[in-house]
Amino acid sequence: MSTQGAQRIRDELAQAWTVAVKDVRVYYLRPGMIMFGFLMPFFMFFSFSVRREMAAAEGLARLLALTVFFTAGATGPFIIPLERRIGTYDRLLAAPMSLLTLLLGKTAVGAFFAVTVSTLALLAGLLIYGTAIAQPGLLAAGILLGAFSFSTLGLAFGSIPTTNPGDVQMPSTLLRWGLLFISGVFIPLSQMSPAARALAYLSPLTYAQDLMNYAVLGSSLVNPWLDLGVLLLSGVLFLWPSLRLHHRARVLGR
Amino acid sequence: MNHAIEVDNLTKIYGRPGSGVLAVDHVSFEVRQGEVFGFLGPNGAGKTTTQRMLTTLLEPSEGRILINGHDLAHDAYPAKRQIGLVPEESNVYTELTAWDNLMFTANLYRVPRSERAGRARQLLETFGLWEKRDVKAENFSKGMRRRLSIAMAIIHKPTLLFLDEPTPGLDAQSARAIQSLIRQLNADGTTVFLTTHQIEEANQLCDRVAIINNGRIATIDTPEQLKRAFQRVQSVEVALEPDGQAHGKALAALPGVTTSVKMGDKWRLYTEDPPALLPLIMSYATSHGLQVVSLNTLAPSLEDAYLEITGGQVGTIRHETQEDKPRRRGMGGRP
Numbered sequence: 252m253s254t255q256g257a258q259r260i261r262d263e264l265a266q267a268w269t270v271a272v273k274d275v276r277v278y279y280l281r282p283g284m285i286m287f288g289f290l291m292p293f294f295m296f297f298s299f300s301v302r303r304e305m306a307a308a309e310g311l312a313r314l315l316a317l318t319v320f321f322t323a324g325a326t327g328p329f330i331i332p333l334e335r336r337i338g339t340y341d342r343l344l345a346a347p348m349s350l351l352t353l354l355l356g357k358t359a360v361g362a363f364f365a366v367t368v369s370t371l372a373l374l375a376g377l378l379i380y381g382t383a384i385a386q387p388g389l390l391a392a393g394i395l396l397g398a399f400s401f402s403t404l405g406l407a408f409g410s411i412p413t414t415n416p417g418d419v420q421m422p423s424t425l426l427r428w429g430l431l432f433i434s435g436v437f438i439p440l441s442q443m444s445p446a447a448r449a450l451a452y453l454s455p456l457t458y459a460q461d462l463m464n465y466a467v468l469g470s471s472l473v474n475p476w477l478d479l480g481v482l483l484l485s486g487v488l489f490l491w492p493s494l495r496l497h498h499r500a501r502v503l504g505r
Numbered sequence: 506m507n508h509a510i511e512v513d514n515l516t517k518i519y520g521r522p523g524s525g526v527l528a529v530d531h532v533s534f535e536v537r538q539g540e541v542f543g544f545l546g547p548n549g550a551g552k553t554t555t556q557r558m559l560t561t562l563l564e565p566s567e568g569r570i571l572i573n574g575h576d577l578a579h580d581a582y583p584a585k586r587q588i589g590l591v592p593e594e595s596n597v598y599t600e601l602t603a604w605d606n607l608m609f610t611a612n613l614y615r616v617p618r619s620e621r622a623g624r625a626r627q628l629l630e631t632f633g634l635w636e637k638r639d640v641k642a643e644n645f646s647k648g649m650r651r652r653l654s655i656a657m658a659i660i661h662k663p664t665l666l667f668l669d670e671p672t673p674g675l676d677a678q679s680a681r682a683i684q685s686l687i688r689q690l691n692a693d694g695t696t697v698f699l700t701t702h703q704i705e706e707a708n709q710l711c712d713r714v715a716i717i718n719n720g721r722i723a724t725i726d727t728p729e730q731l732k733r734a735f736q737r738v739q740s741v742e743v744a745l746e747p748d749g750q751a752h753g754k755a756l757a758a759l760p761g762v763t764t765s766v767k768m769g770d771k772w773r774l775y776t777e778d779p780p781a782l783l784p785l786i787m788s789y790a791t792s793h794g795l796q797v798v799s800l801n802t803l804a805p806s807l808e809d810a811y812l813e814i815t816g817g818q819v820g821t822i823r824h825e826t827q828e829d830k831p832r833r834r835g836m837g838g839r840p
Contacts, residue, residue, distance in 0.1 A: 262615050269612040277600045338596035342657075345560050346613045347585035501564045504519060504557065 266348040270356030275363055278330055283416060287424070288325035288364055292317040293372075295431070308383070311376035312467040316436055316460040318369040319394055321427065323401035326361030327409030327493075328423040329416050335505070336414035344501075354406060354493050358486075361402030362395070369394050385469035389479075393462040396479055400455050400486035403493065410493040412500035430454045435461065440472045455485040507574035509665050509696040510536035510559060515568035517554050517720075528554045530720035531568070538664075541687065541697040543711035543728075545704065547815050551720040552700045553593070553669060559698070560590050560667055573664065586614070589663035589695075593670045595654040599643035603634050603653050606642060607660055614661035621660075628656040632686070648679030655686060659695070666690060669700045684710060708807040718815045731810040738809040741779050743786055744771040744798040752793070759785045771799070 278284050296314045305313075334340035343353055373390075376382040384390055408423035431437070433447070434456035440448055451457045462478035465471035471478070517529040529551040536542040546552045557563035559570055561581050570577040572584035597606050607625040616624060629635040632652040642650060651671065659666060668687065672680040687710055691697050701707055707714050708728045715725040724731065745752060749770065756772050757765035761782050764775040776782045779802040790797050 265615065266613055269609065273598065273601075273609050276605075277598055338592055338594040339598060341562055341590070341592055342596050342610075343613075344562055345585065345588065345590045347582055347615075348613075349582075498564075501562070504517075504554070504563045 263348055263352040266346070267352045267356035267359065270343060270353060271359035271363065274326075274330060274357065274360040278326075278333075278360070279364070281329070281333075283329045283333075283420075284325065284364070287329060287420065288322045289368055291325065292321035292368070295321065307376065307380035308467050309464075311373070311380070311382050312463040313436060313460070314372045314376070315369050315390075315394065315467070316397070316456065316463045317431075318372050319365045319397040319459060320401050320431070320456050322368045323361040323365035323398045324405035324423065324427055326364055326402060327357060327405035327407070328419040329409070330360065331357065331406070331409035332411075332413050332416040332419055335412075336416075350494060350497055351490070354403075354410075354490060354497075357406055357409070358399065358402045358490075361405055362398035365398035365402065366394055369398075382467070384467055386466040386475075389462065389475055390466035392479055393459065393466055393475075393482070396482040396486065397455075397459040397462070400459070400482045400489065403486045403489035404455070407489050407492040407496070410496035410500070412496065412503055412505035414505070430456045433457075434459075455482060458482055458485075507538070507571070508535040509538050509540075509573060510534075510542075510698065511569075511571040512555075512559070513569045515555065515558060515570060516566045517551075517558060517563065518566045528720055529558070529565075532717070532720070532722050533568075534715055534722055534725055536696060536698060537712075538696055539691070539694060540712040541691050541699060541710050543707035543714035544698065544700045544717065545702065545707055545714050545811060546717035547702065550717045550815070552702075552717055555717065556667055556669055556698070556700050560588060561585060586661070587664045589658035589661070589666040591655050591658045591666070591668045591671060595647070595650040597642045597645075597650050597653050597657065600641060602639050602641050603629060603645075604638040606653060606657055610657040611660050616661050624660050624662075628660060632656050633682070646679075648675045648682070651675060651679065651683060652686075655683065659690065663695065665696045665698065667698045667700070670702070671699070672701075672703060672706060680706075704806075704808040704811050714807070716811055716814050723814045728807050732805045732807055734810065738775055738805045738813055739777065739779050740773050740775045740803045740805075740809075741782050741786065742768065742771050742773045742799070742801045742803060744800075745790055745795040746798050747795070749795065749798070752789075752795070755789065755793075756786070759789065761785070773803075 296317050300310055300313065331340065405423060408419045411419050413419060433450050434454040435443065435451050436456065440451060440457065440461065443451060458473065458478040458481040461471045461473045462475055465475045465478070512535070513533050515529055515532045518525040518527050520526055532555065544552050544555065554563065558565045559572070561577055573587050575581070575584040577584055598609065601609065604625060607628065608621060611621040611625060626635065629638050632655070634649060634653060634656070637645070637649070642653060645653065671683050671687070675683070684706065687697055687699070699707065699710060711728060713725060713727050714731065716723045743756070750767070753765060753767060753772055756762065756774055759774070759782065761776045761778055762774045766773045774782065783800065783802070786800065787797065
């Protein structure tokens, strides 16, 4: 690779980092982020877990999957339409960096929030309930890759050409709730009918939950390496609609 | 030497070709290095659409754009490094301080680490914001945000600066400060592409102006040449006492008057032949027992030229509060 090419890659990585750091500083206290990103997974967890008999470790695995899923996916649909509305997104689009760099920066924001919130949930599980983690390394990898995958999923919704966050938060929430109920979070995969399980395998959340089960409880239905592979692949694939939708926005002028 | 901007056959259709809205219609022009180029036009004429295509924010339906010789369709990266953009709305991050806004932009444009702080300080001092560097932009006035927005657009020292309506909504002091900054930037070698509907601003700042109407370039020339081309919209401005306002209809009916517009306590009478109109006005005043408080003949303004080109009515957009100095000769009826 030429020196110029290497310099360009370094610049693009630094720019993605700059975008991510700025977004974290600007948006972490926004009501939309607090509600949909930070509180929602806990609401969901307690709604479906209270008064049900469940071991602490099982509850922790479920909570980790929920926090990674909801927090990472909440960022894109909130930040990008908001930035389009107040005009700051144009500054990013006009900057000398590729669209992929911008999207990776935005992905990192959702991933950062997801890792932070799930780490807090993990600390609570470890310190309050004394839960043991069977596979700490895999847990870390699962949180990171899950955060990446669900952040790019949220980004795909955020990339819909609109200036109103409500326009994309609604369908994004609808999809995420749908995925929640088919993905073995509340009904374990092993207890599902073959048809329901086949449907569950279409959702990346299934693999995140399965991986959390393996990492925390030490047992899962799917090979954990397959879980990791699917999360990585789905994260990359979800970038494609974002790229297409940004191109569409550039054509439409939105 | 390359032009700063070369636009060839640029077209933008919103929606499907054939049934969509044609916003920019096969526009071609060049902007020379080092000039302030004004892009004038009424609302909906295609100004902002054109500027958004020039800054890569919007994809053209047709045509070619070269920025400093780089084709935006194939080679946008080096062009983007040389562009600064100040959009119509000041797009600063209100949750960040002035300093952090500048540091963010400097990072984004990969300004060398050793130069970032120095440039930010220099800009904040130049723009009168140094004392407010640690204040969040949400506490800034509109004028301060505008200045910060411009500072953010030039921290990477662009050779070409796009400004979209830089002064509307600002108080006179802030507007003048920004106009002064634009002159300074241009004097330092920055080419400026100024999109505006503030005609007087274009007159005072621009080396050349393009007037766009209905998506097409109607004309491109220097402000003075444009004014000269519209001698037919010369005018005579007269103030009569007592009760000069009551005589508008009669003045408008004088031979040679094409349009009359009330300008505060005065009447502006448009005519192709001011010398012929002057004695008629004096005669009318004498016959009606009126005193001529002031009587001035005015050369066509850029606004007049603009309205002629865009099909507007002369005098319809000038505000009464605007200063309107006589541009050719004046006859003060009273000291």
